[in-house]
Structure formats: C-alpha cells, structure tokens
Amino acid sequence: MDPRIEKHAKILVEWSTEVKKGDMVLVRATPNSHDLAVAIVHEVAKIGGNTVVLMDSEEMSYAYFKGAEEDTLKQVSKHVKALYENTDVIIALRSPMNTRATSNIDPKKMITRSIASQPISEIMMSKRWCLTVHPCATLAQQGNMSMDEYQEFVYNSMFIDWKEESKNMHLIKEHLEKHDDVRFVGPETDLYAKTKGRIWIASDGKRNMPSGEVFTAPIEDTVEGKIYFDIPFMQQGKVIEGVRLTFEKGEVVDYSVEKNEEAFKAVLETDEGSRYLGEMAIGTNRGIKDYTLNMLFDEKIGDTIHCALGRAYKECNGVNESAIHVDMIKTMIEGEITAGDETIYSKGKFFFE
C-alpha cells in the first residue's frame, strides 16, 4: 500500500471524523478509490470500529437515471435510509471515473431524485461526516497534470499540521468576529461588507479534507465596492476568467468578464439571490499553491480570498437564497484584509505571523 494512502486514511479517521471504539463507519467510494477505502477499513478496525463501503459511480448514476421513471425517482431508498440512521461516521471519497457521464440526463430527473433523497441527506448531515478526494486519472486530467503530479498536489494539500492549522484558523475567526465588518483591498479591488451577527466558520479539515478557509455570509444588502477575481473557475462546463464586479447595496450593478461572459451572465441571472453574495471567505491552505478548476481545492488556496454569488450558509446566519452558489477566487499576496480598525492579513502575512 502506498504509505501516502495510509497517511490520508489516518487523517480522515483520527482528525476529520474522530472515529472511536464501537463506531459504525460508512465509506462511500468509487472503484477508483478502492485502495483508500481499504486503508480506512484498516484504520477504523485498529480503533475498534466496523466499516461498510458503498460503491457508487457516475456510470451507475447514468444507468439509474436512464432506467428510472418518476415514481421510482420519488421513492425513498428505505434500506439506504436505515443504513445511514444506524451509522456514526460517514466518509465520502470523491474519485470520479467519468465526470461527464450524466451530461445528457434530463436535469429534472436528477432534481426529483435529489428531493426524494433529502431525508437521507439530512440524516447524513446530523452525523460526523467528511468529504475528501482520492487522486485518480480523471481528476488529474481535469487539473491538467500527470497522475504523479496530481498525487503530489493532493497529498501536499492534506499532509499539513491540522492541529496547528486549526489553532490559527480559530484565531482568525475570533479576531474577525470581534468586529462588525470586513474589507478586502488589493489590485482593482476594494470590497466592503457588514458582518455583525454573522458567524465566521473555521473550516479546519473536519468536513472537507483538504480544507483551509475561514468563511461567513455577509449581511446581504451591505456589500459595497468592486472586486477583481483573477483565478479562473469552472461553471457549466466552461472555464470563466477575469470577472470584475461592482456592488451597490449588496447587488451586482456592473460587471465585466474576460472569457466566457455568456456562461457568467447565465449564473448572474439565475434568480433574485444570484446577484447577491452568499459568502465571503479567506483561503488559508498554503499546501495548495495552484488552481486545478476543482473548487474543493481552489477555494482553499493559501493567500487568497473568495466570494460566492447566491445561496448563503445557514450556519453563518446567512439568509440569501438562490438555486446557485458560485465561488470566485482572488489572489491576495498583494492585498490586505481588514476588520473594523484591525489588519487581519497583509501581503502574505496574517496578524499573528
């Protein structure tokens, strides 16, 4: 077994989900992530828990949606529900075999299924759970890397001192929460929002592995100013580049896009809430040095900030509603983050560095 896979499993079991003796663990895997599932089974067994592994894949989803009529889609899978109800810890391994497999399935079918599966999602959310990535050719290809380079990239993002990292992130959270607003300043950027009563969350590798972001939902109608997102991102199969936004009373009142403006416009015009920010966040994971068009990694890149148009997180006390939540990222190595009269971050250094 690749010792990096063993180390990854140990982090998931010991840090992210804190598995303890007697825990019933559920792993969701594709055939691509079999080896990581094996390593998790081993780590959980050593602690005294028992694991079951579910196999899923995009081709399986395709086959299901191709075959199922509406009343089948609306059926709750009661055996899966019972499984989740009796589970303590869920670890989901993202390791796709073909990310485009369901491209030609009617999205309505997927929405119907997603609504029917809501009770199961809610049970999952009430447990200790973590989502991670296992390196595979499909994702390496999406990130324009060889498998070898991609493994290096993924493990660099995960093999950091999470205890130390968590301490620092909670320090950032505490200092942000002492103030009533936040401001991102940098090249072509000066964005301000009030955050009073909102919660900043330190995402320290419990729910996502890798993680590394401190995020909140700004007070919807207080966002003012302009921002330039210099890191490309993927939306509806298109790579959107160079988005510039201007906000007044929280709403996007002006914008420009360097590449794939049409795709961006579709996002912005989705609904009422898609013209407002649902999230403002600081990326803190310095193990991630470059973007790969995979938001699980990209939004956590160290020395960046990101904002999302659309749906806000309720855990932050956010209220903006939308069918979308689209993250966009900005390099901050030349920038500054302030809250009230305090400098949180300036040109590559947090206040405690």
Added chain:
Amino acid sequence: MDPRIEKHAKILVEWSTEVKKGDMVLVRATPNSHDLAVAIVHEVAKIGGNTVVLMDSEEMSYAYFKGAEEDTLKQVSKHVKALYENTDVIIALRSPMNTRATSNIDPKKMITRSIASQPISEIMMSKRWCLTVHPCATLAQQGNMSMDEYQEFVYNSMFIDWKEESKNMHLIKEHLEKHDDVRFVGPETDLYAKTKGRIWIASDGKRNMPSGEVFTAPIEDTVEGKIYFDIPFMQQGKVIEGVRLTFEKGEVVDYSVEKNEEAFKAVLETDEGSRYLGEMAIGTNRGIKDYTLNMLFDEKIGDTIHCALGRAYKECNGVNESAIHVDMIKTMIEGEITAGDETIYSKGKFFFE
C-alpha cells in the same frame, strides 16, 4: 456496455430474484464487477426498484482482519444489519481481485467474525437472494483460460432457457421423489442409497447463477457400494484427482486417491460426519462442458453426478453434521441413474429426452 453483461443482469433481476416495482435491492460487488453492478442498477430501475451497491474485496478483508482485535470482531455491524433488514433482494457478485489475500490471516479471527455476522447471514437467507460470478482475470487464471475464453465459458453456462430448464429439473425431482432410493451406475461405480422422506431440490438458477443440479441428502447409514470420481477438485489449495470410495452402512470403509492423497485424507478425517455423504446430486447444466476447479460451475456440469462428504442440507431433511462439505464429481455419459424400478438417466439422456 458489453451486451452479455446486460443480458446477465436481466437474468439475475427477472429470473433469479424476480425483482418487482418498489423492491429495495442490495448488490454486493468488488471493483472488478462494477460493470455488472451498473447493469443491475439499470434493470432494477426500469422495473421500478432502487438499488444500493456494497463494495467488498479480499484486500479489504485482509486489512480488516489485520487491524481488528477480538472485541471488534465480535461486534455486530448494526448499520449493515439495518440495511439488510430493510432490503428485499440481495444479489452477490463473485468477482475476486486476489483469492489468496487472506491466506496468512489467523483462521480463528475469521471464524469469530463469521459467528458475529450470523444474525446478518440469517436475515439474508430470509430474503430473495442470488449468488453469481462476473468474469474477471483472477477467475480466468484459476480456470487456466484467457479472459476471452473465460467470458465465453461463464456466459455459456448462464445464457440458457431457464424456464425450460426449470421445467425439466422439476420433472426429474418429481420422478426421484416417487421412489425410496437412488442408484448411480457407471465405470468402476455402483452406488446405492435410500432417500425415503428426503427432499430432492431442483436448483434452477434462483439462488445460484449459473445453476443446474437436482440434489438431496441420502439417508446417512444406507449408502452402499463404490464410486470413482474422475473430475479433479480443489481442496485446501490442492488439486485432488481420481478419488475412489467404498461405502458400507453409509461410512467410507476403503478409499484410494490418484493425486494429493494427503489432502483428501485430511478432509475424510475431519470429524465423525466427514466419513458420511451429506449430498447426492445430478448435474444438469449442459452449457458447462468442462471443469474449472470452481465448484459453483463444476458441480453443475451436464451429464455428471456429484456426492459431498460431510454436512447435509436441512432443506433436504438431511441430518449429517460436519465442519466440512466437500463435493466430488463424476462424468455419467457412460452411466445410468435409477430410482426404484425407474431409469431416470441413461448414457446422455434423461427419461423424458
């Protein structure tokens, strides 16, 4: 998708387990059998059921047993139990990745786990379930074939008219049950047993796919005569060849073995019950033309009979108990099967042919 995989899935879903609208289906697979799992998900969805797929492998078992201490092994996996309780149909796909992966695990650990999992096995046995094989390199290798040849072999054994086959097998069963005894006569063979009060079971592809055998448990102390098993079989990793047995009052009183006598002797001397027959059976699957040292196929070869030393099936009203159940097979193309005064089979033809 290979159309043979789709056809295999259809047989499993429609014939073997008779999936109907609203059924909750559980598939057990290894990464090797992902494609068959996908095809089953599709067939079940078309009928109106929902499927969940469990992933297992021999390396996963190894990792589990290597890590788990005794009290972990003794824990019932309550999440898995809940899953089975809420399932209507179970389809297990045998498609190993490495059949020798647990060779060096202490068998006591496996027995402890097997005992702890007994409640789950019992739930499974109370549902509609089927065990099948998905062709993979591991099994092709074990059968001394190329993958191409092995696929041909497996699908030939399954793609037969099961409805017609079932009708014939039930005819054989009825005629055998009209009489109080059975007799196998052939080269170096004349074996007799009483069967009054015992049930002959027509295994017609519901529980095993492929299947094709009509079997019973003879009255333990009535087996008399001698038999020569000309088809090799695997036991404890050894290929045993040319076993000749002589029975008196049900007990093996004399024997000889052409190859690997020591391994056979170990079987015979396991316990009290291992010197008696637990099963006498007729193989009826003419889609299987040769042995591959895989008993799921070998015991069903058309124009053969087989006998098993050891444990009898309770469904047949058998009572012989033993830790072992070892099947041995004999070609009958030159032989004859009689029951009372009726000829059931003679030199390649059943009474109805």
